[in-house]
Amino acid sequence: xxxxxxxxxxxxxxxxxxxxxxxxxxxxxxxxxxxxxxxxxxxxxxxxxxxxxxxxxxxxxxxxxxxxxxxxxxxxxxxxxxxxxxxxxxxxxxxxxxxxxxxxxxxxxxxxxxxxxxxxxxxxxxxxxxxxxxxxxxxxxxxxxxxxxxxxxxxxxxxxxxxxxxxxxxxxxxxxxxxxxxxxxxxxxxxxxxxxxxxxxxxxxxxxxxxxxxxxxxxxxxxxxxxxxxxxxxxxxxxxxxxxxxxxxxxxxxxxxxxxxxxxxxxxxxxxxxxxxxxxxxxxxxxxxxxxxxxxxxxxxxxxxxxxxxxxxxxxxxxxxxxxxxxxxxxxxxxxxxxxxxxxxxxxxxxxxxxxxxxxxxxxxxxxxxxxxxxxxxxxxxxxxxxxxxxxxxxxxxxxxxxxxxxxxxxxxxxxxxxxxxxxxxxxxxxxxxxxxxxxxxxxxxxxxxxxxxxxxxxxxxxxxxxxxxxxxxxxxxxxxxxxxxxxxxxxxxxxxxxxxxxxxxxxxxxxxxxxxxxxxxxxxxxxxxxxxxxxxxxxxxxxxxxxxxxxxxxxxxxxxxxxxxxxxxxxxxxxxxxxxxxxxxxxxxxxxxxxxxxxxxxxxxxxxxxxxxxxxxxxxxxxxxxxxxxxxxxxxxxxxxxxxxxxxxxxxxxxxxxxxxxxxxxxxxxxxxxxxxxxxxxxxxxxxxxxxxxxxxxxxxxxxxxxxxxxxxxxxxxxxxxxx
Numbered sequence: 001x002x003x004x005x006x007x008x009x010x011x012x013x014x015x016x017x018x019x020x021x022x023x024x025x026x027x028x029x030x031x032x033x034x035x036x037x038x039x040x041x042x043x044x045x046x047x048x049x050x051x052x053x054x055x056x057x058x059x060x061x062x063x064x065x066x067x068x069x070x071x072x073x074x075x076x077x078x079x080x081x082x083x084x085x086x087x088x089x090x091x092x093x094x095x096x097x098x099x100x101x102x103x104x105x106x107x108x109x110x111x112x113x114x115x116x117x118x119x120x121x122x123x124x125x126x127x128x129x130x131x132x133x134x135x136x137x138x139x140x141x142x143x144x145x146x147x148x149x150x151x152x153x154x155x156x157x158x159x160x161x162x163x164x165x166x167x168x169x170x171x172x173x174x175x176x177x178x179x180x181x182x183x184x185x186x187x188x189x190x191x192x193x194x195x196x197x198x199x200x201x202x203x204x205x206x207x208x209x210x211x212x213x214x215x216x217x218x219x220x221x222x223x224x225x226x227x228x229x230x231x232x233x234x235x236x237x238x239x240x241x242x243x244x245x246x247x248x249x250x251x252x253x254x255x256x257x258x259x260x261x262x263x264x265x266x267x268x269x270x271x272x273x274x275x276x277x278x279x280x281x282x283x284x285x286x287x288x289x290x291x292x293x294x295x296x297x298x299x300x301x302x303x304x305x306x307x308x309x310x311x312x313x314x315x316x317x318x319x320x321x322x323x324x325x326x327x328x329x330x331x332x333x334x335x336x337x338x339x340x341x342x343x344x345x346x347x348x349x350x351x352x353x354x355x356x357x358x359x360x361x362x363x364x365x366x367x368x369x370x371x372x373x374x375x376x377x378x379x380x381x382x383x384x385x386x387x388x389x390x391x392x393x394x395x396x397x398x399x400x401x402x403x404x405x406x407x408x409x410x411x412x413x414x415x416x417x418x419x420x421x422x423x424x425x426x427x428x429x430x431x432x433x434x435x436x437x438x439x440x441x442x443x444x445x446x447x448x449x450x451x452x453x454x455x456x457x458x459x460x461x462x463x464x465x466x467x468x469x470x471x472x473x474x475x476x477x478x479x480x481x482x483x484x485x486x487x488x489x490x491x492x493x494x495x496x497x498x499x500x501x502x503x504x505x506x507x508x509x510x511x512x513x514x515x516x517x518x519x520x521x522x523x524x525x526x527x528x529x530x531x532x533x534x535x536x537x538x539x540x541x542x543x544x545x546x547x548x549x550x551x552x553x554x555x556x557x558x559x560x561x562x563x564x565x566x567x568x569x570x571x572x573x574x575x576x577x578x579x580x581x582x583x584x585x586x587x588x589x590x591x592x593x594x595x596x597x598x599x600x601x602x603x604x605x606x607x608x609x610x611x612x613x614x615x616x617x618x619x620x621x622x623x624x625x626x627x628x629x630x631x632x633x634x635x636x637x638x639x640x641x642x643x644x645x646x647x648x649x650x651x652x653x654x655x656x657x658x659x660x661x662x663x664x665x666x667x668x669x670x671x672x673x674x675x676x677x678x679x680x681x682x683x684x685x686x687x688x689x690x691x692x693x694x695x696x697x698x699x700x701x702x703x704x705x706x707x708x709x710x711x712x713x714x715x716x717x718x719x720x721x722x723x724x725x
Contacts, residue, residue, distance in 0.1 A: 028198050030042055030044065030198060030199055034163070036163075037165055037170075038163035038164060039163065039199075040161075040163055040164075041162045041201065041202060043158075043159045043160060044159075044200070047211070050211065052158055053155050053158075056127060056155035057155075058211070059126055059205060062207050062210065062211070062214050063207060066214060066217075068294045068297055072297060072301040073125070073126065076122070076301055076328075076332075077119060079326070079329045080118060080122065080329055080332055080336075081119050081122075082115075083366050084366070084367035085109060085114065085364060086364070086367075087101050087104050087108070087109065087362045087363070087364055088101065088365055090359075090363075096360050097360040097362070100351050100355060100361065100362055101362035103144060103351075103354060104350055104351070104364075105362075107146050107350060112148060118336070123151075124192040124194045125194045125206045125207075125332075126207055127155075127203075128193070128194055128195075128202050128203035128204055128205040129154060129191065129194070129201060129202055131151075131152045131154070131172065131190070131191050131192075132149040132150060132152065132190040132191075132192075133149070133152055133188055133189060134147050134346055134349070135147055135149070136353075145354055147349075147350065152174055152184070153176075156174050156177065157175070159202045161174070162202065164199050165186075167199070168186060169186040169189060169191055169201055170185075170186050171183055171184060171185045171186055172184050172186075187344070187349075190339065190346050191339070194206060210296075210297050213292075213293040213294075213297055214293070214297065217290055217293035217294070217297075220289055220290050221290065223286070235255055235258040235265035235266065236265070236266045236268075237254070237255055237267045237268075238269070239267075239268075239270070240269070240270045241269075241270075248267070251267055255267055334366075336366070337363070337366060340364050341361075341363045347361060347362065454672065459547075459715045459716075460670050461553065462547050462552050462715075463539070463713070463715060464539065464543075464553050465553070465672065468649075468713065469711075471535055471646070472646050472649075472673065475642045475643075475645035475649070476639065476645075477639070478532070478642070478645045479525055479528055479638045479639075479641045479645060480635055480639050482524045482527065483524050483600065483638055486517055486524060487521075487604065487631075487635075488631075489517065490515070490516065490604055490634070491604060491608075491627060491634055493516060493517075494515065494604055494608040494630065495608050495623075495626055495627055495630055497510060497608070498608035498609055499612055499615070501609075502613070502616050507616065510609055511605070511609035513605070515602060515605040517601065518597050518598055518601045519597075521596075521597035521600060521601055522593050522594050522597035524597075525592075525641075526590065526593035528645060529592060529644075529648045530589060532645050532648040532649040533651060533652040533655075534652060535649055536652020536655075536656070537653070537655060537656040538652075539652075539653060540652075540656040540716060541656055544660065544664075544718055547717065547718045547721045548718060548721070550721070585652075585655050588651065589648065592644055596641050599637060600634065600637045600638055603636075604630060604633065604637065606633070607630040607632075607633035608630050610629075611626050611629045611630055612626075646700075647700070650699070650700060650713075653714055654692070654696045654714065657692055657696075657714070657716045660716075661692060663718055663719060664716045664719065665718065665720075666688050666690045666716075667688065667690075667691075667692045667694075667714055667717070668686065668687065668688045668715045668716075668717065669685060669687045669688075669695055669698045669712055670686070670699070670712065670713045670714075670715050671685035671711070671712045671713075672685075673712075674710070674711050678704055678705035678706060680701055680703045680704055680705060681701050681704050684698045684699075684701060684712065692716070695716075696714055698712065699712040700712050
């Protein structure tokens with residue numbers, strides 16, 4: 001792996017694994033070796049009045065005495081000081097991770113002067129670095145080892161007293177003004193450094209670039225008062241003949257009072273001529289030079305936006321320059337996150353000292369420090385809410401990172417634990433059938449491929465398969481059809497309100513409001529869910545009665561149906577989560593109905609706002625096209641809940657079976673209603689178990705590659721007829 005054509009490769013694929021060369025050959029040119037293995041930094045500052053303690057005094061004078069520098073630095077500091085900060089657990093569902101996050105939050109934010117600490121960290125911009133010592137103490141009440149961070153002034157730590165080793169600070173020697181030396185080990189330090197270059201942990205103060213224009217400006221301001229006095233003129237006193245001594249003394253006193261000093265006036269006889277010559281410079285030139293120095297100072301802080309409109313330039317440039325300034329402050333926030341979250345840092349030590357394991361460490365995160373245009377922000381949220389969930393996951397992660405938005409809930413919070421098919425089912429039962437015996441039935445087929453269903457076997461012969469299949473088909477359109485009339489009224493009303501809000505400039509407020517007619521939609525959706533829930537119970541009741549009578553259902557073969565391609569996999573099923581949280585089916589139905597109604601009404605509201613925003617952006621859209629666009633999104637929202645409706649039928653089947661569990665010998669999974677079967681459902685087809693919960697967990701199958709299109713069905717066999725079945 002050589003990097004020039006003149007050198008042979010150090011190793012090749014045919015040789016054994018190479019060994020790394022651990023020797024350090026180069027030099028960082030900013031440090032020199034001392035005993036003990038560490039290296040001392042060297043002072044590279046060439047200006048004498050900016051070195052060591054003298055430099056700290058100069059920088060302190062700059063940041064406190066100069067009003068312009070003071071204002072610029074406060075403008076940089078305040079957005080970060082006021083920004084929100086939070087501690088995110090590594091896993092919100094893990095009690096260990098949550099406990100660690102709670103402790104770190106208490107120590108660093110809740111019980112600590114957090115904003116004062118952030119303000120102190122910004123001293124790194126003024127002096128190049130800002131060191132903090134970690135002071136540990138034992139909390140007697142909780143037993144935890146806690147800490148606070150104490151600032152160590154940069155003036156007490158010379159550059160030569162910073163010792164580095166292996167790319168980090170090994171220790172520093174502090175020489176405070178009260179005398180003596182204090183050695184602070186590196187693991188006890190939290191070190192903030194501005195514009196560090198290589199191993200130069202002394203950093204580069206932002207005031208260093210300001211020094212030259214500040215010095216010129218200071219000299220100009222010192223000369224300004226005398227220049228003003230000179231421009232006011234010099235008193236000229238002329239006398240005739242010989243002036244008595246007493247009279248001359250009187251005139252000199254008068255001249256001093258007028259000229260304010262003995263050399264501020266002229267006293268001469270009539271035979272002496274006095275002429276005052278003035279240059280081209282004036283007070284305005286001096287003030288303009290001072291303003292030029294101020295602009296140079298602003299450029300150093302990336303704060304040119306504050307100078308716009310004062311002399312030259314236009315506020316039209318404000319957006320670009322303001323973004324530049326805000327991005328600089330946001331970068332400082334990110335840097336502080338990196339320092340506090342670093343491996344071996346204060347958060348790591350808090351976890352390691354108080355818990356058996358140092359994994360699951362939380363992370364500190366700042367909120368955005370940039371000012372937000374609330375109207376644009378609300379409009380952006382509206383548009384993002386319509387399309388964000390449709391984006392690929394990697395694109396969603398990128399968008400969250402760009403917005404500094406919190407991460408979405410982990411998958412473990414949304415998806416129920418995967419049910420693994422046990423090797424032996426129930427009381428020794430084995431699967432009795434496969435969903436498809438065709439050799440090509442591996443995975444989902446293309447949408448245009450069709451396949452005949454197999455004939456029913458065993459207990460499937462007691463199921464009215466045609467009626468159940470019709471219910472599955474009707475579920476797709478049930479919510480849309482039941483709510484059509486109400487949604488037509490809702491669409492008309494929201495379209496009218498959206499256009500009125502757009503004309504009044506209040507579209508963002510409209511988009512953030514609550515849609516009307518939610519109660520009426522809830523009642524209509526509830527009726528649909530109730531109907532399918534009752535149908536599921538009736539299906540199981542009828543199937544068990546047929547088994548008791550020994551009368552299987554004889555009906556013509558089911559028709560073919562197209563298979564949904566895997567790429568069209570809908571979102572996860574909702575019944576699992578709702579049923580787990582609300583064991584009472586009636587409560588589950590009520591919660592689902594309200595959620596569906598709010599979702600449909602919210603989608604209709606968002607569609608109306610989006611259409612109005614398009615009109616405002618200049619997209620030609622007549623009233624008919626406006627209504628059509630809103631209707632299309634509203635219909636799409638209603639169609640999304642077909643899987644929930646069919647889930648209610650499955651919930652009804654499971655509820656009826658649970659109530660008659662004492663009469664049922666076992667349950668069985670049937671995939672007969674799927675025209676094509678994915679490998680997951682094919683493996684579960686025919687699975688039998690005395691535990692009805694296991695059967696319910698697989699029908700419909702939460703891991704089906706067809707998602708919400710799974711038609712796997714739970715079938716239940718009565719005691720005494722299982723052999724016949």
